[in-house]
Amino acid sequence: MQAISTGIKGLDFILNGGFAKGATVIVEGQPGTGKTTLGMQFLYHGAKYQGESGIYITFEELPEQIYADMLQFGWDIKQLEAEGKLRVLCISPDVLMEQMIEPNGLFEQIIRQMNCKRIVIDSISLFKYVVAFAQSIRPTIYRLRNILRKFSLTALLIREQTEEEGAFPPFENYVFDGVIRLKLKPYMETYRIRTLEVLKMRGRQITEGEHAYRITNEGIYLLPARSMVGDYAYVQRNEYTPTGIDKLDEMLGGGIAAGTIYLLDTNSKANYKYIVAAILASRLNIGENLVAMISSLNTAFTFNELMRMFDINAEEVIARKGLYFIEHYNRSYPDMYLPFVLDASKLTIENYKEWLVEQLGQLIRQRENKAENWFLYYDLNTIIAEHGKDYVKKYFAEETALARTRGITVIVLCNFAEIGEEMASYLQRTVNGVIRTWVDGSYQYLQVTKSANGKISEPMLVENISQKPFIRLL
Numbered sequence: 221m222q223a224i225s226t227g228i229k230g231l232d233f234i235l236n237g238g239f240a241k242g243a244t245v246i247v248e249g250q251p252g253t254g255k256t257t258l259g260m261q262f263l264y265h266g267a268k269y270q271g272e273s274g275i276y277i278t279f280e281e282l283p284e285q286i287y288a289d290m291l292q293f294g295w296d297i298k299q300l301e302a303e304g305k306l307r308v309l310c311i312s313p314d315v316l317m318e319q320m321i322e323p324n325g326l327f328e329q330i331i332r333q334m335n336c337k338r339i340v341i342d343s344i345s346l347f348k349y350v351v352a353f354a355q356s357i358r359p360t361i362y363r364l365r366n367i368l369r370k371f372s373l374t375a376l377l378i379r380e381q382t383e384e385e386g387a388f389p390p391f392e393n394y395v396f397d398g399v400i401r402l403k404l405k406p407y408m409e410t411y412r413i414r415t416l417e418v419l420k421m422r423g424r425q426i427t428e429g430e431h432a433y434r435i436t437n438e439g440i441y442l443l444p445a446r447s448m449v450g451d452y453a454y455v456q457r458n459e460y461t462p463t464g465i466d467k468l469d470e471m472l473g474g475g476i477a478a479g480t481i482y483l484l485d486t487n488s489k490a491n492y493k494y495i496v497a498a499i500l501a502s503r504l505n506i507g508e509n510l511v512a513m514i515s516s517l518n519t520a521f522t523f524n525e526l527m528r529m530f531d532i533n534a535e536e537v538i539a540r541k542g543l544y545f546i547e548h549y550n551r552s553y554p555d556m557y558l559p560f561v562l563d564a565s566k567l568t569i570e571n572y573k574e575w576l577v578e579q580l581g582q583l584i585r586q587r588e589n590k591a592e593n594w595f596l597y598y599d600l601n602t603i604i605a606e607h608g609k610d611y612v613k614k615y616f617a618e619e620t621a622l623a624r625t626r627g628i629t630v631i632v633l634c635n636f637a638e639i640g641e642e643m644a645s646y647l648q649r650t651v652n653g654v655i656r657t658w659v660d661g662s663y664q665y666l667q668v669t670k671s672a673n674g675k676i677s678e679p680m681l682v683e684n685i686s687q688k689p690f691i692r693l694l
């Protein structure tokens with residue numbers, strides 16, 4: 221379905237391109253929320269930049285007032301009227317209805333003559349005065365809908381919302397294709413914030429939520445929710461490795477960027493192992509080398525089993541010198557693994573960091589000329605259990621800085637609830653991305669709360685499925 225740009229970049233984004241061609245959309249809001257501005261921006265943009273002429277129908281205001289108001293945004297409506305691309309019609313609702321119904325009436329003539337593609341009616345709230353007292357407005361609404369469809373006009377119908385309207389959507393909201401609600405909400409006691417929410421939009425995939433907008437000197441500017449400042453400076457190679465979890469990749473702009481550091485926060489009830497496994501397997505699949513810290517709950521065997529579920533044969537990876545283990549618990553490994561086990565079990569807190577830096581440095585230096593990419597799976601729960609929180613406080617920033625300078629991509633497992641708020645916020649500041657998963661009631665959730673490309677997600681439901689990657693996000 222062809223998308224018709226709304227004239228507002230952020231709105232196009234949350235409508236996945238714009239309105240559906242020929243859709244009729246209600247724009248509702250209380251006085252002063254920006255309905256007229258939105259309607260005019262849609263028409264102005266269409267006429268000026270998209271080759272789509274439009275009609276603005278108003279029942280109350282004098283055109284001079286509208287011209288003057290719009291000129292504040294730099295929109296010279298009179299000029300576009302002179303060019304035959306836009307038309308402001310001030311008529312009464314009953315005349316409009318009469319002319320719309322009449323075959324080859326004024327309405328039809330103007331549409332044909334202008335080759336009109338867009339229309340705004342400001343506002344349909346006055347239609348109720350067209351019909352006689354106690355008569356239903358429904359036939360009028362249906363008639364309006366049918367006429368708009370007949371001419372395949374992309375239409376915005378402005379509707380004034382009243383305070384007492386309450387929870388019952390009016391009949392019109394059911395009949396037309398879309399509903400956009402504008403709000404002016406109190407914010408931090410003394411401020412107000414304008415928000416736009418798409419309540420309904422047939423045939424288009426929308427970004428849910430209330431999105432903040434401002435009325436600026438260039439009209440409405442909308443900032444889609446959950447778009448924050450990105451960490452582009454750290455995305456060194458602009459290479460993204462998909463995690464294999466579709467929705468997660470979508471959120472991360474393609475996957476986990478090479479050379480970035482991501483935290484995976486998980487509480488004890490949540491199942492994180494498939495998330496980690498999906499990420500690790502995808503890196504091994506493209507030939508990266510992995511250094512994996514084996515936690516107290518896992519062994520190299522359970523790790524290998526998990527990899528096998530993702531079609532990775534760990535022993536083959538070991539054979540190509542692509543997989544190393546960091547072992548904190550002095551457990552035994554098969555002989556073939558031994559050259560690939562970095563034994564940290566006998567180290568004190570004082571020399572652990574030096575050792576880690578040395579080991580990783582050596583690994584990478586040995587093979588630097590092969591331009592290999594390295595991936596580190598780091599388990600902070602193990603580090604804290606073995607070396608205490610102080611170690612993390614002291615060295616985590618240093619370790620991440622080191623990883624960055626060597627271009628190592630890192631995923632760090634941790635548990636915010638256990639490490640406490642202060643430490644959690646420190647960690648979150650230090651890394652490029654944060655993925656959180658938790659169990660609440662009878663569902664597991666996952667949310668990207670920070671990412672290298674600045675996008676953050678809403679909490680998504682985690683569903684277990686029987687094939688790779690064994691979880692699906694909803």
Ligand SMILES: Nc1ncnc2c1ncn2[C@@H]1O[C@H](COP(=O)(O)OP(=O)(O)OP(=O)(O)O)[C@@H](O)[C@H]1O
Binds near residue numbers: 249251292436
């Ligand atoms: N350049 C500007 N910068 C910031 N705000 C502006 C600017 N120009 C107009 N506004 C504000 O925009 C609002 C007008 O919006 P608009 O007329 O589109 O609202 P509306 O929803 O159509 O209102 P009504 O229900 O009264 O018709 C006013 O409150 C005005 O103060």
Ligand SMILES: [Mg+2]
Binds near residue numbers: 255256257342
């Ligand atoms: Mg208005």
